[in-house]
Amino acid sequence: MAEETVVERTWRGILERHPGARLGEPAVIEAAYAEPRLRVLFPFPSHGALTFHRNTQDPWSNDLPFIVGDVESCTVYAPLGAPQRVLGQSLTPQEAAxxxxxxxxxxxxPAFDGTWPPPENSLD
Structure with missing residues (x-):
């Protein structure tokens, strides 16, 4: 059996609400995890937001859309500095993901293990 990656271990800790794991809104976390393209990114819940990163260590990529919200209503934002900051609002967690x-x-x-920016040719 293959060893669990940092991304897999982080998702598992968040989903299972392990002590020491960064915790977010369970409905949003579960909806994001259900999306295969999000499941391979590094999740980072903080301050009511769920951000996704292409790498596993700070500094983060911060170049992907993210979700703010709860089981009742979510807003999806474009990455920091991107035009049209709000991409969608009043969404279910599944719609947001x-x-x-x-x-x-x-x-x-999938996310690579390390800091941003990526090592030369890692995204090729």
Whole structure:
């Protein structure tokens, strides 16, 4: 059996609400995890937001859309500094996760182990 990756271990800790894991809104976490393209990215829940990163260590990529919200209503934001900051609002967690996937760059994922920016040629 293959060893669990940092990304897999992080998702598991968040989903199972392990002590020491960064915790977020369970409905949003579960909806994001259900999306295969998001499941391979590094999840980072903080301050009511769920961000996704192409790498596993700070500094983060911060170049992907993210979700803010709860089981009742979510907003999807474009990456910091991007035009049209709000991509969608008043969404279910599932709709929000699908909208993030729809706005991922084609070359996105899986996350690599390390800091941003990526090592030369790691995204080729």
């Amino acid at each position: 699908a909208l993030v996937v729809a706005h991922l760059p084609p070359d996105c994922g």
